[in-house]
Amino acid sequence: MINTRHKIEYNPENCVGCKLCYKACFVGVITWDAENKKPVFSYVEDCEHCCYCQIVCKKGCIKVCPDFDSQSFRQSFDVYNR
C-alpha cells in the first residue's frame, strides 16, 4: 500500500470551529464533530498531503507531515520497489 503513513498534527487550542479544513479536504480524510465543533481526522490513511487544510486554517492549528518514503511510483526495476 502507498500513502498510508502520513500524519496530521492538530492543535485544538486555537481552533474556532470554522469548518474550513473539513470543507477543504477533497478526499474525505476529515469528518466533523458537530457537537464539539471540531474536526476529526478520521481517515488519515487516505491523506494525499495536499496541505489544503493547513493552508486554509487561519489559526494555524493544522500541520500536515507527509511521509514521502511511503510513496512510491512502482516501476519494475527493483531499486524503485521500496
Add this chain to the structure above:
Amino acid sequence: MKQFEEKRESCDILIVGGGIAGLTAAVAAKEKNPDASILIIEKQTAGYSGKANKGGGVLQWFALDRIVPEDFLAYHVPTVGAYLGDQNIMAKYVAMNNDMINRLEEWGVTVDRVMRPTGPMTYVVGVDLDVTLKVRQKAEKLGVRIIDKVTMSDLLKDGEKIAGAVGYNIEDGTFYVFEAKSVLLATGSQNYRVASMWSNGRGDGIAAAYRAGAEMRNAEFGNFSQFYKIHAQEEVVRGENYMYNKNDQNVTKNFRRFIEADISSTAIREWYEQMSQGKGPIKLRTPIMPGFGKMMPNRKYGIPFWDANHANAEGLDPETNAEVVPGLVGEQSPVRVDNDMKTTIEGLYAAGDVSYCGSGACGAVPAPPARNRGSGILNAVFAGMVAGDSQADYVKDAVQGKICEEQVAKFKEAAYAPLEREEGINPMEIIDDVQKIMCPCENSVYMAQYRLDICKRKLEKVKAKLPHLKANNMHELLTCHEAEATVLSCNMHLEAASMRKESRGWFLREDYPDMDNENWLKWIIVKNVDGKMTLHTEDVPIETYPIQPPK
C-alpha cells in the same frame, strides 16, 4: 438490509461534481436560462473539490489578435494530436479562449494578466487556487442549489433517455433519488490514486456512464506520466529536456533535438530503455527553472501550497535529488461527447476531465494538460460553458423521463451491498492490485502485447475479488465503488491498448513502433452491451478537417 433514510430531489439539470467544470456549467446554464432549476451534487465540498485548485494555477491564452484557430491546429494536429483529434472541437476551444477568460473575470475570478509566453501562439495567465470557490459563489448567487457530501452511484434511464440518478451521503448513508431532465457528469478522470494532488480523479463517473451504456472513446490514451524526483517526490515539469544516464550522457538527445514545452511519452520510453540496459539511474541536470507558480507573486493560496508541497526537497544534496522516476498520473477521460458535450445517451452530458479524451479535442494525448500548458483548467471551463449552454436549451423542451422504481431498488441494493457482507476484501487491496498493473511505464505508456497479456491475466484475478468487497463504514463504501471504477478503467485501457497495433502520439508500443495512418486513423470505441465489454473502431473523418496527414 441496513435502513437508511431516503430522500427525493427534482430539478431540470442535475450536475454531478462540484469542481471547476460542474460549477462553470451551472453558471453558464443559469445565465442562458434563468428559469432552469439546477442542482449540483458533490461527494466532498463543491468549490474545494477537483483539481483546478490543486495544480499549476495557469490558464492558456491564445494571441487571437494575430492568429486564427486554424493556425494553432496547423501546429497542434501533426505534432501533439497526431491526427487523431476532432479538429472542430479544438478550433472551437481556441476561438472561445479570450472570451472565456473575460467571462471568468466577470464571475469574480482574479486573473493575473501578465502574459508569460509558452510558444509562438500561446501564453499563460495566472489564477490563484481559489478559482473554483469563486465560481461556486457566483453559482450560488444565481440560485444554483448545491448538496455536498453526496456521491452519485448510478444513472437512471427511461428507455434510452436519461431520467436522473441515484446516490448516497458519504457520511450518514442517506439514499438519494434525483429526478432530472438532463444530467451533466463533471466527475473528473481516472488517476488510479497514485500521484498526490491528482488522485481525487477516481473514475466513478466514467464507470456509471459505462454501466448506463454510454460510449467511451480513446480509453487507451489515458496514462499521463511525468518525472518525479525519487527522493523529494516532487514533479519536474520541463526537466525531461535535461536527462542524463549514469555515464553522464545526455539521453534527451536520443528522442528530441530541441527543448520542448512539455513531457512526451518518448521521454518515458527513453527512461525505460536506459534503465533496462543498465544505464540508470537517470538524473536531471536542469538549469534553475522556477515553475509558473513561483513566477507569479501575490498568491494567497498558491504560494503556501507549493511551499508546503515542495518542502521535502529542502536540504537534499542536489546530486541525490537529481534522480527521477516516471510517476503515473493517469487521466483516463474516455466518456464520448460531441461538440456540444452530449454523450451518446439522450439528456446525458459530460464536461471537464471526465470527457477530455472522449471529446477528441486533444487527439492522441492524455491529460490535460496534454502537452498543451494551461489547458487543464481552461478545458474544464470550456467544456462546462459549452455543456451548460447546450443543456439550458435542451431542458426548455425536454420532457422529464419516468423514474423506474424497480431500477432504483436494484441500484440501491447494489450500492449498499459491501456494507451487508459479514466479511470480505478491503477495497484498498483492489486499488493496490490495479496500481501494480498500471504503474510500471511498460504497461501503461510503452507497451507490448505480451506485457498487456500478462496484465490482463492479473486483472482477471482482481475482477474475481470484486463480488467480495467489504465496507465497514460509509467512507469504505465509497472506496469500494471507487475500487470498482478503477478496475473498469484498467480493463478498458488493456483491451483498447491491445487493439491499437501502432504507436501514435502519447501511445507507444514496443512491438508496433510506427504510426500507421493507413490502418489506424481510427478511434477505438468501448461500450457496455448487456454487461459485456465490446470494442469497435470508427474512422476519424480526417477528409472533413482542415489539417491532413502527409500523403
